[in-house]
Amino acid sequence: MSIETIRNNRNVQVLLGLLTGIAFGFLLQKAGVTNYDMIIGQLLLTDFTVVKVMLSAVLIGMIGVYSMKLARIAHLHCRSGSIGSTVVGGLIFGAGFALLGYCPGTAAGAVGTGALDALFGAVGIAIGAGIFARLYPILASTILNRGAFPAETVPELIGIRPVVVVAGVAVMILLLFWIFRVYGI
Amino acid sequence: MIEWFTMASWSPYLAGAGIGVLIWTVFVLSDHPLGCSTGFSSTAGMVEAGLSGGKTREMPYYQKFVPCIDWYWVLIIGIVIGAFLSSFLSGTFGIVAVPPFFAAAIGPDAAFRFAAALIGGILVGLGARWAGGCTSGHGISGTLQLALSSWVAAACFFIGGILVAGLLFGFRFP
Numbered sequence: 001m002s003i004e005t006i007r008n009n010r011n012v013q014v015l016l017g018l019l020t021g022i023a024f025g026f027l028l029q030k031a032g033v034t035n036y037d038m039i040i041g042q043l044l045l046t047d048f049t050v051v052k053v054m055l056s057a058v059l060i061g062m063i064g065v066y067s068m069k070l071a072r073i074a075h076l077h078c079r080s081g082s083i084g085s086t087v088v089g090g091l092i093f094g095a096g097f098a099l100l101g102y103c104p105g106t107a108a109g110a111v112g113t114g115a116l117d118a119l120f121g122a123v124g125i126a127i128g129a130g131i132f133a134r135l136y137p138i139l140a141s142t143i144l145n146r147g148a149f150p151a152e153t154v155p156e157l158i159g160i161r162p163v164v165v166v167a168g169v170a171v172m173i174l175l176l177f178w179i180f181r182v183y184g185i
Numbered sequence: 186m187i188e189w190f191t192m193a194s195w196s197p198y199l200a201g202a203g204i205g206v207l208i209w210t211v212f213v214l215s216d217h218p219l220g221c222s223t224g225f226s227s228t229a230g231m232v233e234a235g236l237s238g239g240k241t242r243e244m245p246y247y248q249k250f251v252p253c254i255d256w257y258w259v260l261i262i263g264i265v266i267g268a269f270l271s272s273f274l275s276g277t278f279g280i281v282a283v284p285p286f287f288a289a290a291i292g293p294d295a296a297f298r299f300a301a302a303l304i305g306g307i308l309v310g311l312g313a314r315w316a317g318g319c320t321s322g323h324g325i326s327g328t329l330q331l332a333l334s335s336w337v338a339a340a341c342f343f344i345g346g347i348l349v350a351g352l353l354f355g356f357r358f359p
Contacts, residue, residue: 003213007215014254014255014256017260018259019263020210020263021259021260021261021265022263022264022270024219024267025265025266025267025268025269027203027204027207027267028268029271029272030271031194031195032197033197034268034272036284040284043343043351044351044354044357052197053198053204054320055201056205057202057204058205060205060206061206061325061326062205062330062331065330068209068212073213076332078332078333078334079323079332079334081335081338085316085317086316086317086338086341087341088315089311089313089316090312090338091344092312093311093312093341094349095346095349096304096305096308096311097305097309097342097349098350098353099308099349100305100308101302101305103319104221104222104225104261105321107309108221108268109265109267109268112264112271112272113278114272114278114279114280114281116281116295117284117299118302120300120302120306121303123306124303124307124308124309125222125309125310126225126226126229127307128308128310128311128313128314129226129310130232130310131307131310131311132226132314133226133233133247133314136244136245137245139315149334152332153333154332154336165331166331177198
């Protein structure tokens with residue numbers, strides 16, 4: 001089976017989605033980030049577990065995905081953004097994140113660990129997504145495209161070769177981990 | 186080997202690295218990023234289609250993100266199963282209505298916590314679709330591709346989250 005056959009086969013993709021979800025949920029729970037207290041601790045800046053998990057995933061994921069892009073076995077899928085969509089939506093998300101204490105992935109994970117509040121949160125997330133779908137025509141013609149970003153990727157924006165930016169970001173993440181270690185964070 | 190699966194927690198660095206490797210497999214086998222809010226959007230679309238019929242599928246947003254049982258939808262089901270397996274194997278699974286921190290800071294009333302979670306969830310779902318992704322789609326999958334929109338989105342998630350958490354529970358840092 002070639003890679004294109006796998007990518008285009010609906011049933012295989014549904015199976016892969018399930019397996020990916022199981023692995024993702026398992027890792028999120030083992031990392032501790034399906035726990036409300038841990039996520040709120042991050043937003044109150046008293047516990048840095050969420051940032052450690054995210055930046056470790058970014059470090060390893062970035063090096064792998066960019067290597068696979070160079071080897072032509074993976075493509076990038078960046079989304080364009082704007083002030084009206086990315087910044088406004090991101091701040092609404094952040095406010096909800098603090099009130100709910102989970103994000104969409106960790107809410108699903110928390111449901112699996114027996115957190116009943118996360119179940120209400122998950123229902124809310126679906127309702128919120130449905131509200132957005134309803135508002136989409138109005139938002140698309142008014143605010144979503146306001147202040148479009150000048151580039152799709154950070155390397156394009158600053159005009160530096162992607163490989164150099166990957167190395168720079170990797171160094172910065174490792175430096176932050178070292179600071180966490182030194183200060184016992 | 187088996188004790189790895191029954192441990193209550195792993196190093197966040199190790200678990201995070203595992204998520205990074207998992208994302209490699211998604212890029213190779215499925216040719217798209219790993220994101221969680223799309224599955225919730227599909228759920229909303231399918232529920233609405235079930236309640237109000239065919240009109241839902243003609244909505245412009247659902248033409249763009251067709252609500253169906255696809256990779257993104259089963260991902261969410263998988264996350265529930267995976268987190269259940271992990272917590273069950275380590276003996277930490279337990280039905281909890283009000284998380285300890287919320288109970289101590291705000292109060293132990295379950296109905297109040299559920300209402301807060303529902304309203305917070307609505308904002309999370311609305312904001313994630315508005316911004317074009319959530320903590321996984323933008324925060325991890327997008328930032329690792331060095332997408333400008335994802336770095337801005339991740340910053341806004343945390344700016345909004347830190348501000349509102351501070352207003353709700355009091356700023357505790359440093």
